[in-house]
Amino acid sequence: MFKSKKILALIMTVFMSMMLFAGCGSQEKKEVSEEKDKVEVNVFQFKVEIAKELEEAVLAYEKEHPNVKINIQTVGGGDDYGAALKAKFQSGSEPDIFNVGGPQDIKDWMNKLEDLSDQPWVDLALPGILEGATVDGKVFALPFNIEGYGFVYNKGIFEAAGIDPAKIVDYKSLEEAVKALDEKIKSGALKEKYPLLEAVFEYPAKETWVTGLHTSNAALGQEFSNSIEAFNAEKVSFKYGDGLKKLIDLQANYSSNKDQKQKLNAVDYTRQAEEGLAIERVAIIQQGNWVYGKIKGVDEKVANNLDILPMPIEGAKEDSIPVGVPMHWAVNKDSKDEVKAAAKDFLNWLYTSDTGKDYIVNKFYFIPPLKGFDNLEPKDPLGKAVKRYAEDGKTIPWVFMGYPTGWGMEILGNDIQKYLAGEYTWEELISDAKAQWEKMR
Structure with a gap:
């Protein structure tokens, strides 16, 4: 009787071990299967x-x-x-x-x-x-x-300087406002309220996507009707080349490096946005609604007091911003x-x-x-600004997506750097950019 119980117990132990082993194997297979899936x-x-x-x-x-x-x-x-x-x-x-x-x-x-x-x-x-x-x-x-971009500006600084942004509708009115603001900064009239404010603009010429793509699009976006037309174009004429020069010169001449413009070639996106507009060191930057998050990360109050001015090319459609x-x-x-x-x-x-x-x-x-997205309207001021321009029909297309591969950043962007450094005249810049477009196309 006693021996029979011992045998039964042994059988049960072996059986349970086998079941446990089988269970582990099954679990392992399951885990491997899940990992495989x-x-x-x-x-x-x-x-x-x-x-x-x-x-x-x-x-x-x-x-x-x-x-x-x-x-x-x-x-x-x-x-x-x-x-x-x-x-x-x-x-x-x-x-x-x-x-x-x-x-x-x-x-x-x-x-x-x-x-x-x-x-x-x-x-x-x-x-x-x-x-x-x-x-x-x-x-x-x-x-x-x-997205849309133009001249992102600090509304508080404009108000303190007595400048009405609603009156900036073309290149002439923009230039007048920039000169007036520059005078206020130089005179020290804004120093108490904006102690870090040193210049109207910060232009990041190091970022050839800003210069060679976005700045140039303000002009070429009015020479070509869309990116498909730009893509199919064998040549670029720079119909609004003079207007483009004025837009670049305005940003350079009223920047913190106006006396040594070659230094603009070392200014990057961070210096322009987070270390420029966000800390109220400058009043305007050429950027788009995507910059809101970066500014907010530094100073939410500043970010919520931003808006967008037109990016006018003289002689073309001047009261608009590029949207695409x-x-x-x-x-x-x-x-x-x-x-x-x-x-x-x-x-x-x-x-x-x-x-x-x-x-x-x-x-x-x-x-x-x-x-x-009907119930999800833009809540940030720059998103609202782009939507406002779009609804008012005050937009020009993004055509830089149709530029020859590398032309905007590697050719035109670099040529703009040479122009700012005094190595190229504007005429040399235009000549090289035209020739390279044809060659690369």
């Missing part, structure tokens, strides 16, 4: 202003989609995103989601672009917003947002099918889900490129 999406993006907020949006998405892991790498601001993207692909570490500009970028990257025509957001696109990313009726990228799509999201067609599916789902979630839309408007401070 985990999809990883690598994103390589350029918008430094939303880097932190995009990471937060990713965490929100991953919480709803636990089988997806999204890695974000941001390269932009003072760095050349286009060059960095090429290097990324050449390294063999191809991103699954990356950014492309307009027609020229679409052409350059066509062999890597997934056709996104069947995505839910396509039918929600605002009229004309997909033109720069459409080829032969197929849509290859999702627009980031709608800054960049697009693209999906790498050579990524694995399950990765592409997750990449598309994330982008769709970001622009169509309630959570995603909240990030787009209230965290990224984007003006949406799609319908369906």
Whole structure:
């Protein structure tokens, strides 16, 4: 009897051990399976202003989609995103989601672009917003947002100087206001209220995307009707070249480096925005609504007291600002099918889900490129300003997305630096820029 119980106990022990071992094996298989099903999406993006907020949006998405892991790498601001993207692909570490500009970028990257025509957001696109990313009726990228830029200014400084911004509607009135403000700064009349204020402008010539793309677009955006026309143009005439010169000279001559303009070539985005406008060291900077978050990060009170003046090219449409799509999201067609599916789902979630839309408007401070954001109007003053210009029809198109690859930043931007340093005359700048356009096209 006793021996039988011992045998039974032994059998039970062995059985339980086998069951436990089997359970562990099953658990291990389950964990391996779950890990195997985990999809990883690598994103390589350029918008430094939303880097932190995009990471937060990713965490929100991953919480709803636990089988997806999204890695974000941001390269932009003072760095050349286009060059960095090429290097990324050449390294063999191809991103699954990356950014492309307009027609020229679409052409350059066509062999890597997934056709996104069947995505839910396509039918929600605002009229004309997909033109720069459409080829032969197929849509290859999702627009980031709608942005506008011009002369972002501190309303408080203008009020203290007795300048009415509503009267600045053309180049002449802008120049008069700048001269009046400069006199107030030089006389010390604003010193008590704005002790750090030293100049009207800060012009970051180191940032060739500011000069070679954005400043130039104020003129070329009136020579070409859209980025497609610029893309198809064999030549550039600089019809409004004199007006462009005046706009550049105005910013340089009334900057903190007016007596040594070559020093402007060392001024970067941070010096202009966070160490310039945000601390009220300067009153105006050439930037767009995307700069709100950077200024807010330094001084929210200053950020909420900003607005945008026109960016007038004399002899052209002078009471307007350039408005357009800054960049697009693209999906790498050579990524694995399950990765592409997750990449598309994330982008769709970001622009169509309630959570995603909240990030787009209230965290990224984007003006949406799609319908369906009716109850999410821009809350920041610069977003409101761009919307105001758009509603009033006071806009010119962004055509720099149609410039020959590298021409805006590497040719024109560098030529502007040479002009500021006294190495080029304006005529030499125009001559070189024209010749290089034809050669690169």
